[in-house]
Structures are given as structure tokens and as C-alpha cells.
Amino acid sequence: MGRLSFINEELTAMKEAGLYGNIRTIESPQGPWVTIEGRKVLNLCSNNYLGLCSHPRLVSKVKEYVDTYGVGPGAVRTIAGTMSIHVEFERRIAAFKGAEDAMLLQSGFCANLAVIPTLVPSEEDIIYSDELNHASIIDACRLSKARVIRYAHSDMEDLKRVLEETKGQGRRKLLVTDGVFSMDGDIAPLPAIRELCDRYDVILVVDDAHGEGVLGRAGRGIVDHFHLHGLVDVEVGTLSKAFGVMGGVIAGRRELIEYLRQKARPNLFSSALTVPDVAANMAALEILEESPELVERLWRNGNFLKEHLSKAGFDTANSQTPITPVMLGEATTAKEFSRRLFEKGVFATAIVYPTVPKGKARIRAMVSAAHTEEDLLFAVDKFSEVAKDMGVL
Incomplete structure (x- = not known):
């Protein structure tokens, strides 16, 4: 149809520019090795940081809860969808994170949509947003009617500049930043951000998607990492990465969580998290409550991979976390590099x-606690072979 002709035109343009994504289908459980197109390949793509996606304790807990509670919640939380298991998980995750209360949502994306438009809904409000914030933060800011002011990535001088320029303006002010920036693996300077937010009377929101289960004591997150308990207004987390399941969580003071329960649209108009999801998240939380072993193993693996890739001559940028970007520059180069890696089993x-x-395309190597050193050395060997074949080192 003529009115939809732009679709094929834009798809063709994406392919010609090397921006079209080839979405592969995984035919096995998530793990350090997965089956794709009938082949077993080393998995360096997923956010399964702790290897919990197919952990037997999570599987067992799901079976137990499904037998007891069924599968679906049947409604939104505010009508008839709040089950005792939702309330128990919220109590446990709040205690784990050292917060007064917590709210469980359908995803980390929904958690950002619940927080930002609810706290700063007016044209008279102002949002300060790091220029490299995740798409879910950007979309949440768009849903708010507030004026959005971007500041240079983790640049405290630039943040101070925009705060000073807007001093005395606006009704409510909110700053939102990722805790760990997922493409580069660097950590937001949260203590300095908090100090500026206090000085200029700004609500502080940190999206800890890639810090949940990774940073802090046994994965308690970025607030714990920086010892800022009670000093960050809102913690947003996701349960689809290190926890290995699905869901989002908001933690903070009791009155904040009560306010969001009453007013946040994802809580009012989208069904509650399913029973299997809650069960698996509960089992993941129990594992983290019991021991920091998986978190410590994740960090050892991340440091091991970075060290060996750097020795091989690769640029792994300035990552401060197990996220390991391998910088390649142009999109077409990165796409071809990925294709050749897959042919070699990575x-x-x-x-x-x-x-x-543009110009900062990369392969983002995502390690997990489930990888062995032999797995990671295999990866380094294949990266080196492809780099030599393509002449990029």
C-alpha cells in the first residue's frame, strides 16, 4: 500500500547502512553456551550476569508456587491482582536493599514509566537527564510534560552549570541517571550527583538496571556500593538481568512508594507480575541473601576477560564493571566482526x-558468573582470529 511504502524504503536504507539487526533465535536455556540454528555457541550477549536464568533453584521455586498459586494474577494490583507473594517479595527486596519499602512492577522499563511522569507531570517541572541515559528513561521523560535538560555524560561541571542556570525556575525538579551505563560499563558518580541535588533541592532518581545484583554487597546495588542508604530518593531496578527473570522494582521511603502505588499508571492499568516470575525472583533473591559468591565470580570473570582482550590489543574503553565493550568504530565493521565470530562459535x-x-560501534561482551576461564580464553582466541582476518588490529 502506498501509505505504508515508507516501511520498505526505511528497512532497505537500514540494511544499506549496516544498521539492520539480524535477530537470532536461541533454542536452548540461557547459559554460558546456547544453541542457535542447531549449533552450540559461546554466549557473550545476554544480561544473565549471575547465570540464574536456568538455575535449578529458580525452576524448583516456580513449580512450587505454580502448584500453590496458579499462574496469572488476574488483574491490576489496585483492583484484585495483589497477591501475598507480591507483598512478601516487596518486603524482602526492600530489606535486602536497605530501603523502607519497595514496589514490584512488570519490568524495569515500566518502573521508569511509573516514577518519572508521576513525580514530575507538569509543564512547570524540570528533568535533568544524563545524555547517555537508557531509552526507558528517555521515553519516561517524553511521557512527562516536564522540560527535559540534558547534561554531558557524568560531567559534574556541566550538571552544576545547568542547575545554576535554572536556579529558581520550575515547580518540581528531578534528576535521573543510569547507575551503570550499559553500553560503556561505567558507573555514575552518584555521591557527587547527590551532593548537587541536595544543594539545588532536586529529587534524585537512579536507574540501577545493570547494578542490581552486580554492585554493592552481594549485589545490593549502586546505593549500597556508595554507602548512600537513605540519601537517594528513588532507586529503580530491573529483575531481568542479574536476577535472571522479569520484573522491575522501585525502592525508597515508605510514603514515596505509597504515593506511586496510588498514582503510577503502570501499577494502575497493567496487570501484576505473574506467579512464575515472582517465584523465580524470590529464589534469586534468596541466593543473593545467602552468599556473595556468584557476584564475586562475575567480577573475577569480567576482570579476566578485560585483561586478556587488552593484552591481545583490543580497546575495551573505560568500563568499570563486568560489561566489556570491544570498540570497532563503524557499524559495518562491527556487524561483519559479529558475523565472523558466530561462524567461529562465539x-x-x-x-x-x-x-x-555513530562511529562508536562495538561488540559488547557480556560475561556471567557461569562462564569458566576456559570459555573466556576461547572467546579471546576467536576475537583475535577475526581481528587478524579483518585487519582491525
Whole structure:
């Protein structure tokens, strides 16, 4: 149809620019090795940081809860969808994170949509947002009617500048930042951000998607990492990465959580998290409550991979976490590099524009606690072989 002709035109343009994504289908459980197209390949793509996606304790807990509670919640939380297991998980995750209360949602994306438009809904409000914030933060800011002011990535001088320029303006002010920036693996300077927010009377929101289960004591997150308990207004987390399941969580003071329960649209108009999801998240939380072993193993693996890739001559940028970007520059180079890696048995997806800026395409290697050193050395060997074949080192 003529009115939809732009679709094929834009798809063709994406392919010609090397920006079209080849979405592969996994035919096995998530793990350090997965089956794709009938082949077993090393998995360096997933956010399964602790290897919990197919952990037997999570599987067992799901079976137990499904037998007891069924599968679906049947309604939104505010009508008839709040089950005792939702309330128990919220109590446990709040205690784990050292917060007064917590709210469970359908995803980390929904958690950002619940927080930002609810706290700053008016044209008279102002949002300060790091220029490299995740798409869910950007979309949440768009849903708010507030004026959005971007500041240079983790640049405290630039943040101070925009705060000073807007001093005395606006009704409510809110700053939102990722805790760990997922494409580069660097950590937001949260203590300095908090100090500026206190000085200029700004609500502080940190999206800890890639810090949940990774940073802090036994994965308690970025607030715990920086010892800022009670000093960050809102913690947003996701349960689809280190926890290995699905869901989002908001933690903070009791009155904040009560306010969001009453007013946040994802809580009012979208059904509650399913029973299997809650069960698996509960089991993941129990594992973290019991021991920091998986978190410590994740960090050892991340440091091991970075060290050996750097020795091989690769640029792994300035990552401060187990996220390991391998910088390649152009989208077409990164796409071809990923394709050749797959042929050699390594599943590592190219990250290109618009996910990262043009000219900063990369392979983002995501390690987990489930990888062995032999797995990671295999990866380094294959990265080196492809780099030699393509002449990029």
C-alpha cells in the first residue's frame, strides 16, 4: 500500500547502512553456551550476569508456587491482582536493599514509566537527564510534560552549570541517571550527583538496571556500593538481568512508594507480575541473601576477560564493571566482526547506532558468573582470529 511504502524504503536504507539487526533465535536455556540454528555457541550477549536464568533453584521455586498459586494474577494490583507473594517479595527486596519499602512492577522499563511522569507531570517541572541515559528513561521523560535538560555524560561541571542556570525556575525538579551505563560499563558518580541535588533541592532518581545484583554487597546495588542508604530518593531496578527473570522494582521511603502505588499508571492499568516470575525472583533473591559468591565470580570473570582482550590489543574503553565493550568504530565493521565470530562459535552481537553514537560501534561482551576461564580464553582466541582476518588490529 502506498501509505505504508515508507516501511520498505526505511528497512532497505537500514540494511544499506549496516544498521539492520539480524535477530537470532536461541533454542536452548540461557547459559554460558546456547544453541542457535542447531549449533552450540559461546554466549557473550545476554544480561544473565549471575547465570540464574536456568538455575535449578529458580525452576524448583516456580513449580512450587505454580502448584500453590496458579499462574496469572488476574488483574491490576489496585483492583484484585495483589497477591501475598507480591507483598512478601516487596518486603524482602526492600530489606535486602536497605530501603523502607519497595514496589514490584512488570519490568524495569515500566518502573521508569511509573516514577518519572508521576513525580514530575507538569509543564512547570524540570528533568535533568544524563545524555547517555537508557531509552526507558528517555521515553519516561517524553511521557512527562516536564522540560527535559540534558547534561554531558557524568560531567559534574556541566550538571552544576545547568542547575545554576535554572536556579529558581520550575515547580518540581528531578534528576535521573543510569547507575551503570550499559553500553560503556561505567558507573555514575552518584555521591557527587547527590551532593548537587541536595544543594539545588532536586529529587534524585537512579536507574540501577545493570547494578542490581552486580554492585554493592552481594549485589545490593549502586546505593549500597556508595554507602548512600537513605540519601537517594528513588532507586529503580530491573529483575531481568542479574536476577535472571522479569520484573522491575522501585525502592525508597515508605510514603514515596505509597504515593506511586496510588498514582503510577503502570501499577494502575497493567496487570501484576505473574506467579512464575515472582517465584523465580524470590529464589534469586534468596541466593543473593545467602552468599556473595556468584557476584564475586562475575567480577573475577569480567576482570579476566578485560585483561586478556587488552593484552591481545583490543580497546575495551573505560568500563568499570563486568560489561566489556570491544570498540570497532563503524557499524559495518562491527556487524561483519559479529558475523565472523558466530561462524567461529562465539555469539556476540554488534552494538551500533542508534544504540550508540555513530562511529562508536562495538561488540559488547557480556560475561556471567557461569562462564569458566576456559570459555573466556576461547572467546579471546576467536576475537583475535577475526581481528587478524579483518585487519582491525
